[in-house]
Amino acid sequence: MFETVGNMHMHTPYSDGEKSHAEIAEDAIKAGLDFIIVTDHNIWVDEVEGYYENGDGRVLLLVGEEVHNPRRQPQASHFLAYGAECELASFAADPQRLIDETNAAGGIGFLAHPHEEEFEPLLNLPNLGWHDWDIDHFTGLEIWNTMSSFGNVVKKRMRRLPIQHPFIAKLYALYMTYHPERYIVGPEPETLALWDELLAKGKRITAVGNSDAHGTLMNLGPIKRVIFPYEFLFRAVNTHILTPQPLNGDIAHDKRMILRALGKGHSWVGYDLAHPTKGFRFSGQGIDKGIVGDKIQLDAGATLQARAPIRANIRIIRHGEVVAQIENETHLTYIPVEEGAYRVECSILYEGKERGWIYSNPIYLW
């Protein structure tokens, strides 16, 4: 299998982002990404897809869409659609219809930043998590969104500030943006719990991790600063996929292969800022052989194997329960005795604290 690294949630001036498609592609090349999917709010931008190249390399830029209902208050429940090849915004008022239309168009769809902290009035940061839970048939969850996770930490800290004043709050938030790595810990625990709950019900739910890059400029008195540049975010939380062939430069071929791997969950979410997660593997072996995202038969000889690129704390989790774990090692093997969805989490020490590092999609044993 061939490993490809991408980031699949970002914005341009077609919605509320700062940089153009070509400028974002430059930043993605600098950060070493193989592909990006640009997802402007409620607009599917046509005719920008393709390979963008410079002297340092190339990146495949694809276009998806982040859809929500702008008449809803707050404007929450954001849905990331990839591969539908059509405008989906007119279905936003009915989340189930939106999911169904995405699937019918041959696309895949993920609930973006599903859990956000409650409204932070000092900074005007509403809860834009997923609110409309009476839904089914979505491909998966964006379990880790760097911008949203950082925003959640900011909101929690704002509540504890001794002086509740908008200027102080903004100054403190600005201070935090100088060292975001100190505050990034991992996905929201509620999102991981929801994922495990859905997997325990026998659903196939695929996880992705993204930046949600906007390149927003923060203004505070004389200070004007891009608080989270695209390039920084492209070095943080990414989605790594495994494909049967390498990308060969043919746009249609490479796009099909990437979207297929994303939909099937042949992938993991990696916090590459803490240490590159390239080389991670999770596989199953019995009568069948399978990689992450595969469904394989549980027989008496079945084993699951996780391999991390450096020493880490590794856990194999079935429906929310840790069934095997090892500390400060590169390999973990487990002999499963029950059917179900098994996923891997790895954590490492970074910036003085144990941080979430790798979140693999499950291998489904039946």
Ligand SMILES: [Zn+2]
């Ligand atoms: Zn969003």
Ligand SMILES: [Zn+2]
């Ligand atoms: Zn977004």
